[in-house]
Amino acid sequence: MTNTHRSTHWDIFCTVVDNYGDIGVTWRLAKQMANEYQIPVNLWVDDLASFSHILPTLDPLKTAQSFNGVNIIHWTKPLPVAFIAGAVLIEAFACELPEQVKAQLVYLHQNDPKSVPIWLNLEYLSAENWVEGCHGLPSLQANGLKKYFYFPGFGAKTGGLICEQDLFAERDAWQANSANKLQLFSQLGLRGIEAQDTVISIFSYETEALPALCELWQQSAEKIHALIPKGRSLNSLTQLLPCDIAALVPGQQIIHGNLTLHILPMTDQQGFDRLLWSCDFNIVRGEDSFLRAQWAAKPFIWHIYPQEDDYHLVKLEAFLKLYCDNLPPKIACYWSELNLAFNQAQQSAVSLHWQNLNPVNLPLLHHAKQWPINALNAADLATRLVQFVKNS
Structure with a gap:
């Protein structure tokens, strides 16, 4: 027929x-x-x-x-x-x-x-x-x-x-009022986060770079909250956990010094977008989360999916070159080295570059805000x- x-x-x-x-x-x-x-x-x-x-x-x-x-x-x-x-x-x-x-x-x-x-x-x-x-x-x-x-x-x-047509307008309206992020954290069962605290979301693959960063964050002069769903990221942090990963429950807190790990519940895509909008820094993986972190207009680390012969690093460096094109050279260098060190699980290097690059540095934040507009072409x-x- x-x-x-x-x-x-x-x-x-x-x-x-x-x-x-x-x-x-x-x-x-x-x-x-x-x-x-x-x-x-x-x-x-x-x-x-x-x-x-x-x-x-x-x-x-x-x-x-x-x-x-x-x-x-x-x-x-x-x-x-x-x-x-x-x-x-x-x-x-x-x-x-x-x-x-x-x-x-x-x-x-x-x-x-x-x-x-x-x-x-x-x-x-x-x-x-x-x-x-x-x-x-x-x-x-x-x-x-x-x-x-x-x-x-x-x-x-x-x-x-x-990129949905109204996404940037929705993001800007959300980020204009800090009450939105605090309400979201409350809805996710997360306690003890104040508006001025540094909040970092983590959605990565397994890597030894994570415990190195967590050790650094424990010694921070200010409170840092790391939001992590049950999954692959936690496989790298078993030494910081009070029990097996399977026994962790959403909303649970694990405190080490000035670092508080929060176990996140799963959320839908709109909820995930809002989570990225609400954090000061995002560590993401894969493709979908990688792009949504860019649309969040916040600094981020991209943990790219490992490929044979380290070809994923070629893809990573191609993006880093593009993203850093309009950044001041010093900030571009620190941010690129941070991403490369994280992807190569270089513990001492990732800690050093994190300290060199203040995640809330105003030029980096300004760049993160302008980048989505440029990237859409x-x-x-x-x-x-x-x-x-x-x-x-």
């Missing part, structure tokens, strides 16, 4: 990697396409249990359900519902499409070419120079179909960065993606 009048809906397929990274990006994109562009979106996800950690109202046992205008479908083998090709098909981060989807694409290509969706591979975000040259390139598949490579990025010739990823589809 042919389908000459192509449906307007989009399909996004996502496999959950590292629990929250890939699904975090695709969930934000799906919501934005549905809410800001009124595009019907089917989001196919293979791991609803992990997904539910950032979308608490999601039922991991349901085959299909809708939230924020997005149809969420459990991606199983075989697919639990029939796949009907729409206007656009996105495979997030090179996930392998189901055979029945590929078979339908081939059938449409052979029998009803006008109904074949525009097929995109949404790639990982990178600040490397080569991204602009590869963004948007088509790839002819063995079955005769054409797939485009869509690269998010910081340059004007890339696919852009995920006048158009976010969703806007560029819609235009790309139109041009294709």
Whole structure:
């Protein structure tokens, strides 16, 4: 059966990697396409249990359900519902499409070419120079179909960065009143945090750099509060914990000198954004949290996912060079060295660079505030993606 009048809906397929990274990006994109562009979106996800950690109202046992205008479908083998090709098909981060989807694409290509969706591979975000040259390139598949490579990025010739239209205005309104962050901390069950205290959020992979920083923070002249969810960061801090990680409960406090560790409950994406807005410094990992830390307009450390042959350090240095372009050389050097030392687990170096770089240094804060505006390059990823589809 042919389908000459192509449906307007989009399909996004996502496999959950590292629990929250890939699904975090695709969930934000799906919501934005549905809410800001009124595009019907089917989001196919293979791991609803992990997904539910950032979308608490999601039922991991349901085959299909809708939230924020997005149809969420459990991606199983075989697919639990029939796949009907729409206007656009996105495979997030090179996930392998189901055979029945590929078979339908081939059938449409052979029998009803006008109904074949525009097929995109949404790639990982990178600040490397080569991204602009590869963004948007088509790839002819063995079955005769054409797939485009869509690269998010910081340059004007890339696919852009995920950012909701009202995000910066909401952030500015939130940060204008310190009562907002104190109310949020209270809602999260965190006690004893005053408006003038230094608050640091930690969402990293395992690293020996963390205990080194915590040892330094214990000796701080002022109170420091480190907010950490149960997860991989705590694996590096077992010597500071009073019990096994599994026995920790949200809201629990562990005090060492002038450092207080607070165990965070899981939160949805809006709650996570507000948490980053409310902290003085953020340590983040992966891609989704990395970008949200930039949008928070606060200083941060990016703990990038380790890759073979230390290629992740090449990607990190490409971003550091871009981010530091307008920073005073001394501050740029300290901030870059801090990020590199953290990613290489250099304990003494990370402590030294933390002390050299005052995290609330006014030039760094001013830069963190201006950076999101510069990084967007006048158009976010969703806007560029819609235009790309139109041009294709």
